[in-house]
Amino acid sequence: MLKSAIDHKAIQFEFAKKTFLSFIEERKHFIPYLRPEKTPVLCMDLDGIKRRYIELKYHFSKFNVYYAVKANDHERIIKSLAELGSHFEVASSQELSKVLQAGVSPNRIISSNPVKPPDFIEYCKEVGMDRFAVDSYTEIDKIAAVMKRARVYVRVVVPNEGSDWPLSKKFGVDLDTAIDLLEYAREKNLIPYGITFHVGSQCNNFRNWFIGIRTAAELWERARMRGLKLQMLNIGGGIPVKYSYEALSIEDIAYYVKGLMQKFFPILPHELQMEPGRGIVGDQGMMICRVIGKAKR
Numbered sequence: 001m002l003k004s005a006i007d008h009k010a011i012q013f014e015f016a017k018k019t020f021l022s023f024i025e026e027r028k029h030f031i032p033y034l035r036p037e038k039t040p041v042l043c044m045d046l047d048g049i050k051r052r053y054i055e056l057k058y059h060f061s062k063f064n065v066y067y068a069v070k071a072n073d074h075e076r077i078i079k080s081l082a083e084l085g086s087h088f089e090v091a092s093s094q095e096l097s098k099v100l101q102a103g104v105s106p107n108r109i110i111s112s113n114p115v116k117p118p119d120f121i122e123y124c125k126e127v128g129m130d131r132f133a134v135d136s137y138t139e140i141d142k143i144a145a146v147m148k149r150a151r152v153y154v155r156v157v158v159p160n161e162g163s164d165w166p167l168s169k170k171f172g173v174d175l176d177t178a179i180d181l182l183e184y185a186r187e188k189n190l191i192p193y194g195i196t197f198h199v200g201s202q203c204n205n206f207r208n209w210f211i212g213i214r215t216a217a218e219l220w221e222r223a224r225m226r227g228l229k230l231q232m233l234n235i236g237g238g239i240p241v242k243y244s245y246e247a248l249s250i251e252d253i254a255y256y257v258k259g260l261m262q263k264f265f266p267i268l269p270h271e272l273q274m275e276p277g278r279g280i281v282g283d284q285g286m287m288i289c290r291v292i293g294k295a296k297r
Helices: 002-026 028-033 046-059 075-083 093-101 118-127 137-146 175-187 206-225 250-264
Strands: 041-044 063-068 087-089 131-134 151-155 163-165 191-196 201-203 232-234 271-274 285-288
Touching (some): 046 063, 075 087, 075 093, 131 137, 151 175, 175 191, 206 250
Parallel strands (some): 063 087, 232 271
Antiparallel strands (some): 041 285, 163 201
16 A cells, blocks of 8 residues: 555656646747846746637637736736737726726626725726626625616625635625525616626636536526526636646536536527636746755755
């Protein structure tokens, strides 16, 4: 048993080593452009970011891709994605300002942060951005106090097992609360717009998407029975990237999600959204540093 365990660890180490060396090999073209005295430097591959966006659009052809700006808000990344037709998800006034400065129309921007400061909502009103995620009554009250007829979408909680950074204990509500929130939004003169969920950041578990889409479909039907005409389904982010271990491929996830949509949504929502952040930029950069000393302890 001990030998088996040691061999298993050795295999894991060898795989991680090969993956890391492959990562370095793919990005060695960065090195000639760097001055040692300028390190540390985070060098991002804009061409790689563009290719990743195009790959997502190809495989998730029915979805609008909303880049989660919090993953990396550098102006050149935003501008490059905007030129490809990307949509954007923002969580702060600063992020919204950068996206607008890149020439993006407010109708290509959403905010899926379920807790927003009032001044951010005010700024959204000024520029004409009116789509917000909610998961509490207080958030609905906050939006309604600033912007009548804003479009709100409720965040439902789904399991995050198999995700490196689970979010299920932080955001989202159950089905009963979700339908009550949508009805409350209507009472407050807001537009119940849709449903969102998040499978957890860096998700390598297909089942999370299964439960998320199944849950959204059940809520969609409940809303219909209560006279709520929802328009949008947002499947969040969670698309994993390969670091020192293998990850689910975009192609495989898209194929699986497509099958789930056919099963649970025979009539597709008016708009389908997804919000990759790390899934677009997470493995498209390299931190270059200098070794300034060595010691054995």
